[in-house]
Amino acid sequence: MDDRTYTAxxxxxxxxxxxxxxxxxxDLGGIAFIIIRDTTGKIQxxxxxxxxxxDLVDTGLSVHRESVVAVTGEVDEExxxxxxxxxxxxxxxxxxxADPELPLDPSGKVDAELPTRLDNRTLDLRKDEVKAIFEIRAEALRAVREKFRELGxxxxxxxxxxxxxxEGGTELFPITYFGQEAFMNQSPQLFKQLMVGSGLERVFEIGPIFRAEEHNTPRHLNEATSIDFESAFYDHTEAMDACEAVVKAAYEGVAENCQEQLEALDLQDEFEPPEGDFPRxxxxxxxxxxxxxxxxxxxxxxxxxxxxEAEHALGQDVGEHYFxxxxxxxxxPFYIKDHDDDEEISTGFDMMHPSMELVSGGQREHRYDRLVEGFEQQGLDPEAFEYYTKMFKYGMPPHAGWGLGGERLIMTMLGLGNIREAVLFPRDRQRLSP
Incomplete structure (x- = not known):
């Protein structure tokens, strides 16, 4: 509609x-009103x-809620x-x-249970507070991408x-790939490591990962969004610095550009980007x-x-993001490098919100012989990963990185009760549609 005007x-x-x-x-008798809603707001x-x-009145007042209409007229102050x-x-x-019998009420006057909302996600996102979650998610990912680019x-x-x-076969989704067995990837881990050995050196990816999680909890998914980072010539401390910068950037982007959405979620007075260094x-x-x-x-x-329970107890004690x-x-995992002065202790780290883990990372083992030993110690066949291990023979620099759960970031940022609220169409043990 070339001549369309947004309500705002x-x-x-x-x-x-x-x-x-x-x-x-x-309908108030001699006078009646309909409220029209578009992506920018509402108008009477x-x-x-x-x-x-x-005929004009009959058309306007006989239409069912959630029908799509186009109204032409003069705008008056009121x-x-x-x-x-x-x-x-x-x-x-x-x-x-629209059908007069709606499966849920997009006005929000009548609450719906989460399964009903997820079954009817299109209608659910017509509610301001639900739409706000995904507008915030989009802004957080935009800010994250910008920070990654600032980091080179x-x-x-x-x-x-x-x-x-x-990470082995315990949480893999097998598929048939032209007559042979293949799997949905659990993580871009091995590929991003290969990239830091290329001319790119420092890379990031925001994309789906797949895990056959047996857990069916408010914070687990079987298809999730992973925000991944890897850099050549980084150690684990520098990787933590980058992680902290990216998480702060996500919060700062939302604080700066999503005030209307925070108001829709009634978070405008309590939303604050984290300040200071995250405790380690x-x-x-x-x-x-x-x-x-x-x-x-x-x-x-x-x-x-x-x-x-342990994470919760520590989170309550610390009271802020921490490593x-x-x-x-x-x-x-086998690819995490041990400390040079103590092989019993790894360079691995987790970044935590007070309520749950958000990030897993560390410095990677870049020495071929040590990497192969790590496979064998964890019961994995190095030959099955030859596409990965052989590249470590050709000059792999020291490197470090991490993976951040995108939905967990949004869940903890907004205080959502269930991670599925941060996903348009969740995939868990029970849900394969829509």
Whole structure:
């Protein structure tokens, strides 16, 4: 519609055609109103029944909520209208009629359970507060990309269909690929490492990853968005610096450019980008701090992974974003480099929000012989990964990087109760459609 005016741009005295959805209908007897909603907001259309053509009034008031309409008329100032203006219609065209029985109420006056919302995601996103989540998500990813470029990184896209799994076969989705077995990729990890050995040196990727997670919790998905970074000639401390900068940039972008969306979510007064350096706590100190809280039934010992309860206890104690560093080598992946002065301790790190893990990273093992040993120690066949390992024979620089869960970033940023609220069409153990 070349002559369409967005509702937010309609000014008193303008002659406009607005197009959108019928948000609400109010029939007060001699006068009636319909509220039209488009991507920029809402506008009131006034029908004075005794002064208008009967067919025009009938068309306007017989249309069902959520129908798509185009209304042409004069814009008048009206202080009592929701946006201070209203349209006096000359014509109304019903572009697409909606069924009167809606599976959920896009006005938000009647709540719907999350499964119903996800089953009807198109309708669900017509609600301001739901749409706001994805506008914020888009801004966060824009700010992240900008920060990566400031850091001198090149954006890459790596395969999502692979012959072998990044971290073994326990969480792999197998597929049939022209008669042979293949898998959906768990991570771009191996490919981004290969890229830092190329002329690119410093790379990032924002893309899907696939994990056959057995967990069916409010913070697990089977298809997720991973924000990945890898740099040649970086150690684990420099990788943490980059991680901190990227997370802060996401928050700062949202704070600067999404005030309207934060208001829709009633977060405008409490949303604050993190300030200062994120604390860096060694794994050993983390164990001690967790045990000191007294929150766990059984105290942790060195070598234990951190349960959800342990993460929560430490997060409450720290109270801000933080890193856990110097993890035991045996519980980190084969590609994580150990400290030169202590092979029992790795350079691996996790970056945490007080409520959950957001990032896993570390310096990578760039020496061919040590890398192959790591495969064997974790029960993996080095020959199955020859496309990866052989490149380490040809001059692989020291390098480090990390992967950040995109949905977890948005979930924790906005205080969402379920990670599925940060995904347009979630994939979990029960949901394969829509």
């Amino acid at each position: 741009d309609a000014e008193p005295g303008d002659h406009v055609t607005v197009a959108g959805w019928v948000h609400e209908i109010r 259309v006034k029908f004075e029944k005794d002064e208008m053509d009967d 202080e009592r209208a929701p946006t201070g203006v209203e349209i006096v219609p000359e014509s109304i065209d019903v572009v697409a009629e 990184s090149t954006e890459i896209n790596t395969p999502k269909i692979v012959a072998t799994g990044t 706590i060694s794994y050993e100190d983390a164990i001690e701090r967790i045990n000191a809280t007294g929150e766990l039934d059984e105290p942790l010992v060195f070598g234990d992974d951190l349960s959800t 856990i560093t110097d993890w035991p080598s045996e519980i980190k």
